[in-house]
Amino acid sequence: MAAILELKDLCKSFGGVHAVNHVSFKIEKGEILGLIGPNGSGKSTCVNLISGVYKADGGDVLFEGKSVIRTSIAGRSRMGIGRTFQSPKPFTGLTVFDSVYTIAMQTRSYKEASKISGEILEQMGLSQYEKMRCEKLPIEKRKWLDMARVLVTRPRVLLLDEVMAGLNPNEIDESVALVRRVNKSGITVLFIEHVMKAVIKLCSRLVVLNDGRLLTSGDPDTVMNDPKVIAAYLGRGYHHAEND
């Protein structure tokens, strides 16, 4: 398997605090890689660095072997790096349908865009909300709308930033199935999550961050029993759906 995305010695600090400190890891084509770590360990910063929202202080991001560190945010999206945001960002004022349609029409004719938007919304179980304004959508559905929007950009790798926070166990199971379906359709997933149940179910490999540094990586069983990881989470317990 070849690496689709590679972080090389990535650094980012905010006012002297090293949010991401010389982090390197690879995401293999077709896998679901879990990125975990306690709060404030630099997971979201990593996502923002990969998608270009933050400019890296040092290091490089390679997408399919090519450096994208100088590519614009929009450019990276167009290359095939898709992402969701930790807190959903609905296009307030637009209908659910239009917010997907807007994104879909970038690379398609109006007619195709309309068709694919309908299909994606159906897959996400949002068909019944099509005509509703985004901001009126129930909170737990907004992440799905974010997901629908990013999926119509046909990403090759998808960065999911805590899509399951705040869901009940039933919804988590549904989401797990959904992410798996997305992955089966050929999209590599970087899965950032606190809900360990979902992480263990989905991920083939885990990368653990702590204080902005790479702590360890490997298959879920080994990682979860690693004393270093347990120490990093010490006192926090594993995060569950109810308390996040």
Next chain:
Amino acid sequence: MTKEKPSPLKPSRLWKAGILLAFVVFLFLFPRMSSSNYIVSIGVTFCTFACLGVSWNIIGGYAAQISWCHSSFVAIGAYTGFLLFNHFGISPWISVFAGTGISAVAALIIGSISFRLRGPFFSLCTIAFAEIMRVWLLFQKNLTQGANGLVITFKQESFVNLMFRKDDAFYYILLVMLILYMLISWLLQRSRPGYYLRAIKVDEDAAESLGIKTHRIKLFAFVLSAVMTSAVGTIYAFFLTYIDPASISSMDLATRIGTMAVVGGAGTLFGPMVGALALVPLSELANVLLGSSGSGMLLYGGLMIIVIIFRRGGIVSLFSGDGAPVPALLKKLRGKGQAKNGGDSGA
């Protein structure tokens, strides 16, 4: 939950179409209703400011980038038209394109610099540009006569040179322009850039991370807006026959243009026109009642504040019913199009 729009409401769409048609017919018959040239000249002012408002709305409304330099584009159009006519006898119908070209380049420069940054930079840059423009017009005395301004003298009735004995002709030319501008605005709203602009307006980060080239789209909107404004400037100047920096390149005019869209409803198709329909007669009235010194600007400034604080959707939002209870009768007028493009009031 999904009861918001049960089906395309035929009666209300019909209503809307009917009202629109009646209004257009009224606008066409308007000069025939009065023999007073003064009333017609108010009609010309209405058409001009409606056109300017519609143009401003493309950057200030759809893109939510507040521009205070639209008077400069009016000035570019006006001065280019006058200079080319006075020195070379070129018809304003041709110099219109020269003016729009210069305005497009100016907008391209300001936009490409200031859109790299978010926040208030665009508005700041437009103010700076407006000042440069005004100062430059005052300074180039050989070319522009400085503060004295430029005049064109009436020779003979001529469509080519935009010289008419009565204001009716100007009224119809500007009315056709207004209809054209509304059409452009409508098409923009329904096309890719229109959709992108609405997305950028509410969440630039999200839009960008989904592949929308926000910088480019905003630049497109600004250039389009500048071009449209400049064209109105040329025609309007020939109606005025006299232009000077203090009137045509002033912050007053820039604000007045923005007020049309804000009061009527920024980011909506009909907002700027409705704003002009309300404000142009109102400011005429204020001038008559209070005298022309300052009362007009008090009206514009005051309304701008009041509308933003109490009803940021503007007058149109009273009809589309965004975020506030609407009287039952008005609810009937609610059409699909308005519900769609009333999206500006979400915060």
Next chain:
Amino acid sequence: MLAQSIFNGLVMGGVYALIAVGLTIIFGVMKVINFAQGECLMLGMYAAWALHRATGLSPYILIVPVMTVMFLIGQFIFSLVINPIVGRPPTDFVVVTMGLAFVLVSVIQLIFSPTYQTVVTTAKNITIRLGSVSLGTPRVIACGVMIAAVLAVRLFLKKTDVGRAMRATAENLEVAQMLGVNTRRNFALAFALGVTMAGLSGLLLTPIYYVFPNVGMPFKTISMVIVVLGGLGSIGGAVLGGLIAGVVEAVLGAYISPDLAPAGIFLILILVLAFRPEGMFGKGARKA
């Protein structure tokens, strides 16, 4: 001649800096631009002029009363038009403060008529000589008061609890709210402080400028250029930006044409934005 121009520019730059410091305080805390800053300066001029007419005192003695009046006006404007739109998209501030600018000009025009007024001081007739350079006393005083005012503001922000709370609000709104800082009160304070600075600049200008309703406009645009030059939100940057703008204006005015001087400053702005968007003295990225 060059030395003379530079000194003229530096003292005028002092006044510009003071207006810009007001603007930058408001931006620093509230993250919005007050597009009525020049009109607040105009109000300060009228306050100084009115008090001067009523009492016959020199405007320099009236500094404290005028500042008090301006602070109250700032608080009043805030609660009337700014408070209702706190938390709204930034475009609302752009439109409302621009509207406010026109309302203020019109109201003053209706009350005092558009006629030009003057404030007479003895200081105006005294010039200070430094070798070959001579400077008008009012300008030198203005520059001195600016330095004092800026130092006072810095001290206030650094040393007092209220000032620290304001800085916390400026730094991170959400964290400040979480820590129980009354952010709205800080907004009001910052806004009133900014308005007071503008008013003080207005007072300092009365001995050398005519007082009339539209006097604020050029100062407004220049102060906006200055805050962008200096990096939005940075007080030191505003002072340096102000001095630079003053010098550029004076030198251009002396060697090319006084009419074209302001255009030169705006050109610098556009160049700075094109090549160093974070401002000449800005700290770094200021996207989003």
